[in-house]
Amino acid sequence: MSWTEIVIEVARTHAEALSDALIDAGALSVSVEDADFGTDAEQPLFGEPGMEPEEKAWEHSRVVALTPVEADQNAIVAEAAKTVGLSASNITFSLRPVEEQDWVRLTQSQFEPIHIGKNIWVVPSWHDAPDPDALVLELDPGLAFGTGSHPTTRLCMEWLEAHPSNGTVLDYGCGSGILAMVAKKLGAEEVIGIDIDPQAIEAARDNTERNRCEVAYYVPDDFAVSGHVHTFDVVVANILANPLKLMAPMLSGRVNPGGMLVLSGVLATQADEVIAVYAPFITLTVWKELEGWVALAGQLTSSASATVTG
Structure with missing residues (x-):
């Protein structure tokens, strides 16, 4: 399907009202731009920190309305102009075609395989793995709760690769299940993923099935009554500093x-504070830093003890 855009340049005082009127007159969507963008007259538009500007328009605004190609664009403009009290004869507009595109293919082209650590690849389903002999995870962007692109996820994956466990692993706050799957593919005997978000659990289960892994996922209450062991050889949690504390x-x-x-x-600026909170239970140190984020790691001594509270 193809579309036609109506492009109208108006004063700021009419931009928002005309946008609403164009929608009412049959436009599919409307955007407002700075008509002077890219010139010396370009006008930044912003409010105070934490506050949006009251009126999202510029002194010299450009209103762009998307319409079906078969629509009567002249009639749409005339009706919108009448609604806002403008004379259609005083509104100058132009039309420009919007050709049909394969939006799925266009979106897919923006996501390439991600190489992590020494031998891990996160590969979208529409790509072939660059190295089939590597540890390959097929994981599509979207409602995936983490695809390995964020530094904190990469740090955890790199730690797991550098310290593979053949024992039990808990991924707390598992999201997409990406860390749980890495642990399993690296040889862990049993891997559990826990997350408070049921949608994350559903996504993790789908991803794990796609990657032919055996990982059990639970929300915390279900895990408490699951009958699984409740302590692990490795516990990894990629969340945020305050919840971790x-x-x-x-x-x-x-x-x-x-x-x-x-x-x-x-x-990195929060590392000392988090380390201090964990000090009564376990000694943590900064294992590695990446783009301002850190991974903390520590071993629980045989004489240390902590109480499971959740």
């Missing part, structure tokens, strides 16, 4: 004596 007793209590705790979602 609140969960310090619980996450530390999930680690077997001699096991490892790995945390990310922590800015």
Whole structure:
């Protein structure tokens, strides 16, 4: 299907009202632009920090309305002009075609395979793996809750690759399940993923089935009554600093004596604060920093103990 855009240049005082009127007259969508964009007369439009400007228009505004190609664009403009009290004869507009595009293919072209660590590739389903012999995860962008592109996810994946476990692994705040799948593909005997968001659990299960992994996923309440072991050789949590601080007793209590705790979602500037909160339970240090984010890691000594509270 093809479309036609109506392009109208108007004063700021009429831009928003005309936009609404064009929608009412049959336009599919409307946007307002700075008609002087790219010139010396370009006008930045912003409000105070944390506040949107009251009127999203420029002194010299350009209103662009998308319409079906078969629509009567002259009639749409005339009706909209009448609604806002303007004379149609005083409105100058132009039309420009919008050709049909394969939007799926266009979107897919923006996502390429991601190389992580030494031998991990996250590959969208429409791509072939650059190295079929690598650890390959097929994971599409979208409602995936993490595809490995964020530094904190990369840090956790790199830690798991550098410290593969053949024991039990807990991915707390599992999101897409990407860390759980990496742990399983690296040889972990049993992997559990926990997340408070049921949609994340559903996405993780779909991703894990697609990648032919065996990982069990739960919301916290379901895990509590699942009958699974409640402490693990490796616990990894990629969340954010404040929730991680609140969960310090619980996450530390999930680690077997001699096991490892790995945390990310922590800015480098927050590292000392998080380390201090965990100090009564486990000694953490900065394992690696990437783009201002860090991964913290530490081993629970056999003499240490913590109470599982959730």
